[in-house]
Amino acid sequence: MPIRNRAIEKVANKSNVFVDRSAWIALFSRRDQHHVEADRIFRAMVDSKQQMITSNLVLAEIHRLFLHRAGTNAAVAALKKIEASRLVGIVFADFTHHQSAMIWLAKLLEYSITYADAVSFAIMEAAGCREALSYDRHFQIAGFKTL
Numbered sequence: 001m002p003i004r005n006r007a008i009e010k011v012a013n014k015s016n017v018f019v020d021r022s023a024w025i026a027l028f029s030r031r032d033q034h035h036v037e038a039d040r041i042f043r044a045m046v047d048s049k050q051q052m053i054t055s056n057l058v059l060a061e062i063h064r065l066f067l068h069r070a071g072t073n074a075a076v077a078a079l080k081k082i083e084a085s086r087l088v089g090i091v092f093a094d095f096t097h098h099q100s101a102m103i104w105l106a107k108l109l110e111y112s113i114t115y116a117d118a119v120s121f122a123i124m125e126a127a128g129c130r131e132a133l134s135y136d137r138h139f140q141i142a143g144f145k146t147l
Helices: 002-011 021-028 035-047 056-070 072-084 095-107 115-127
Strands: 017-019 052-055 088-091 131-133
Touching (some): 017 115, 021 035, 021 056, 035 131, 052 056, 056 115, 072 088, 095 115
Parallel strands (some): 017 052, 017 131, 052 088
């Protein structure tokens, strides 16, 4: 249970950066078009001890993608690396996040926003987090700043 406790502690810190699936994938996949940039940004955040948050739904997306592209070992290794970082808090989506996500989906109905992204917006909103490390334009559409 220490991951959940760290996440709650970090969410109270308003200077968190939310890390989306696209950024994690860019970091872990050398073939990704954003890999070099993501690696540079992550290194800078680690050097400055920037607190980051992500969600269990983002982890589910990462796991699924790597499972099908690179196999079981790569999928589990990615999750373990994220979980092991003292700078990353994992927020587990709950019913309140779900309710807020449904509002986000209704508000952004004209865009192809995924439920996972809508939950990410809900988590960011609840945490007072205004910045996301993401290569997904939907974060900007929702009004968040992307790094």
